[in-house]
Each structure stands twice: as C-alpha cells, then as structure tokens.
Amino acid sequence: MKRFYRNFMGNNLFSFSIKYKESDLWIALDKKETGLSVLAYNYLISLRKELEEYATNTFLTSLKPLAFDENAPKVAKDMLKASKKANVGPMAAVAGAFAKHIGQYIKKLVNPKKLLVENGGDLYVYSHEPTTIMILSTKTNLYLDLPPGEFGVATSSRKIGHSKNFGSTDTTTVVCSDPALADAYATAISNKIKNVHDAKNLLSRKFEEIQDIIVTIDKNIIIKAIHNVRG
Numbered sequence: 001m002k003r004f005y006r007n008f009m010g011n012n013l014f015s016f017s018i019k020y021k022e023s024d025l026w027i028a029l030d031k032k033e034t035g036l037s038v039l040a041y042n043y044l045i046s047l048r049k050e051l052e053e054y055a056t057n058t059f060l061t062s063l064k065p066l067a068f069d070e071n072a073p074k075v076a077k078d079m080l081k082a083s084k085k086a087n088v089g090p091m092a093a094v095a096g097a098f099a100k101h102i103g104q105y106i107k108k109l110v111n112p113k114k115l116l117v118e119n120g121g122d123l124y125v126y127s128h129e130p131t132t133i134m135i136l137s138t139k140t141n142l143y144l145d146l147p148p149g150e151f152g153v154a155t156s157s158r159k160i161g162h163s164k165n166f167g168s169t170d171t172t173t174v175v176c177s178d179p180a181l182a183d184a185y186a187t188a189i190s191n192k193i194k195n196v197h198d199a200k201n202l203l204s205r206k207f208e209e210i211q212d213i214i215v216t217i218d219k220n221i222i223i224k225a226i227h228n229v230r231g
Contacts, residue, residue: 009134010116018102020044025102025119029112036110043105047098051075062089075101078180085209086184088191095120096154096183103179122186123153124179137171137216144175144212145228151211152179156190166191168217169199175212175227185210196220 009015010028017026018041027040050073059066059076065084072080075097082093096119103117103124114131117124125131128148135142135155144153155173172190176182185207193199199215203224207213212225223229 009118013114013116016040018044020048023048023098023119025099025117027102027106027118028114028116029106029110030114031110031112033110036106039109040102040106044098044102047073047075047101059090061091064089066090078178079184082178082180082184085181086188088184088188092187093180093184095122096124096152096179096181099124100152100179121155122179122183123151125149125151125153135171135173135214135216140216140221140231142214142216142221143230144173144214144225145230146175147227150177152176152182154179154182154186156186158190167193168195169193170216171214173212173214174210175225176209177211178209181209189213189215193217196222 013028013030014032015026015028016037018037023044054073054076065087066080068080078097079090079093083090099117099119099122103115103126107115107126113128115126125146130148131146133144133146133153135144153175155171157171158168167190169190172186174182174186174189176185189202192202193215196218199217199222203213203222212227214225214229215222
C-alpha cells in the first residue's frame with residue numbers, strides 16, 4: 001500500500017524511511033544526525049530477526065492472546081502483554097511494538113526534543129511541545145491535539161491498510177502511553193463495531209489504559225477522549 005499519509009507528516013522535521021522485508025517505518029525528529037538512518041535500519045533488522053527466530057506459527061496466526069513467555073525477545077514480550085490486555089492475538093500489536101522500540105532506541109541515542117516514528121499508520125510520539133495528529137478518514141479528516149509527552153497512536157480501519165479487520169468502522173483511533181497497547185486496542189475495538197450503536201455502546205465503557213478513542217463510521221464521529229479532537 002502506498003503510504004500517502006506521510007505527505008502530511010513531519011513538517012519542519014528531519015525525516016527518513018527505513019525498510020526491511022515487510023517493515024516500512026518513517027522517522028522524523030528535530031535533529032539531523034549523520035548515520036542515524038543506518039543505525040535505525042540495523043536495529044530494525046536485529047528486532048526483526050529476534051522476532052522471526054522466536055515466532056511460531058501459532059504466534060503469527062492466533063487471534064487470541066497467548067501465554068506470556070519470560071524468555072521471549074523484548075518486542076514479542078510487548079506484543080504478548082498488549083494482546084492479553086486487549087484480548088486479541090499478539091500480531092495485532094506488531095506495528096505499534098516496532099514503532100515503540102525503534103522510537104525509544106533513537107530517543108536514547110540522540111535525545112531529541114521531538115520524535116515521530118510511524119509504522120503502518122501507527123505512531124510512536126515523543127515531544128517536549130504539543131503535537132497535532134491528523135486522523136485521515138474516508139469521510140472527513142480530524143485533528144487530535146496531544147500535550148508534551150510520550151504516546152502511542154494507532155488506527156485500525158476496514159478500508160485503509162492491509163491488517164485484518166472484522167469491524168465496519170472507517171477508522172478507529174486509540175491513544176495510549178504504550179504504542180503496542182494502542183495498536184492492540186485499536187484492533188480489538190474496531191473489530192467489535194458493526195454500526196453506530198455498537199460504537200456508542202463500546203465507548204461508554206471504562207478503559208483505564210486508553211486516553212482517547214475516536215471512531216468514524218457511516219458519516220458519524222464518536223469520541224471518548226481526554227485530549228482535544230477537532231474537525
């Protein structure tokens with residue numbers, strides 16, 4: 001899938017992409033560091049190889065949580081934890097987990113004041129200043145204003161992207177402090193929504209680790225958020 005949404009991201013930031021097998025990440029930060037793209041690329045390869053060596057067919061295909069494994073590599077551990085909390089298979093958290101680990105690796109290396117890592121539409125966000133995230137939908141575009149801090153922003157859609165989606169939302173966007181958890185919850189929530197009634201009913205529930213949920217479906221926008229969302 002052509003990642004057209006990257007055209008709207010990272011204004012005034014130094015940005016680059018790294019690709020290895022199915023992984024295609026876009027990275028933007030307020031510092032231009034020589035050799036950073038090579039370091040990030042090599043780290044991506046090491047994370048991929050660790051996961052590939054560990055992942056069984058069950059890990060790759062299960063639509064339900066698996067037992068936590070203390071001996072799993074760090075990315076797999078995050079995926080297992082997130083999938084357990086959201087009640088989905090571990091691969092539902094893979095994009096967010098990779099964005100998180102690449103982001104935290106770069107953060108430790110160069111100590112930026114602003115850093116974005118996008119992987120399959122899911123984001124790791126670290127910033128000393130407010131950040132505005134555009135949520136692209138088939139009907140209308142929304143804007144989510146995040147305060148300074150570290151966040152995971154994940155979107156699941158029946159129409160955009162290649163991930164499995166059993167729901168009917170145009171977009172389901174979730175914000176958590178952990179990108180892997182945001183990814184897993186975006187999948188879990190989106191899968192349960194078949195109509196506007198489902199969306200309103202689901203968003204009326206309490207989600208302790210979710211900060212924002214924004215759903216667009218059938219020309220309707222349903223929001224449960226602590227941060228500002230605007231059209």
